[in-house]
Amino acid sequence: MALEDLLAVVPAGSAEEGLARHVDFDRLPQHIAVIMDGNGRWAAQRHLPRVEGHRAGIESVRDVVEGSARLGIRVLTLYAFSVENWKRPASEVSTLMMLLKRYLRLELNTLLRNNIRFKVIGRSDELARDVQDELRAAEDKTAVNRGMQFNIALNYGGRAEIIEAAKRMLIARVDPDTLDEARFSGFLYTAGQPDPDLLIRTSGEMRISNFLLWQIAYAEIWVTDTLWPDFRKRNLLEAILAYQKRDRRYGGITQPVVAGR
């Protein structure tokens, strides 16, 4: 996957094409994580119920998943529902879950066609049985794919993930003398995956909201005022181009941006 694959799905002469031609494909972020925020505000601006914002946000998910896979991003993680989001009205939560199920059912073939491997990260066992079944089916059917890893963070909390990892580590009776950061990472939901190089948040809020707390230690953060339902490949390309201008120092001294570590 590379420039030609992306150009195949963007209109000739469009802003996306111009942006895509500036991307340095040798220095792509390996892992992009996205806090998809602003669906409610998008709906409010249109005097629509909040759930209409979630519905519209599905199109952004499709566009970004396709764009990332075609660019050659190794891992894409989308934050869809936090452990704190249960505080919302039950009707909003159930609509979100229904939309998720529908997305998976409608998009499974696209995921398969694009060699995308799907995985849920979060306490999926606390979700309704029908949602769990749909998620499991998508994971199983895409398990053999070797293209982009697509994680959906669902009923996800960064602190909860760290606690769960610690519990699993204790159960596995890990010898404290052998415990280091790499070993601990192996107990997280994202075991075996590179840490995010680029963290995108839509809708302008300057906070992490309990997302991937361990993994974003050295992620480059890019916040846009664009609301999630308005976010498209063009915005993704803008984020990547901004990332490629960053000077990643990891506490050291200036060196060029490199994907991963």
Ligand code: IPE
């Ligand atoms: C993000 O949009 C979607 C979820 C958190 C599920 P919001 O629903 O948080 O939208 P705002 O932030 O209220 O605009």
Ligand code: IPE
């Ligand atoms: C973060 O958005 C969670 C998801 C995108 C799923 P929220 O809208 O829940 O975050 P806060 O409440 O603004 O921090």
Ligand code: MG
């Ligand atoms: Mg929000």
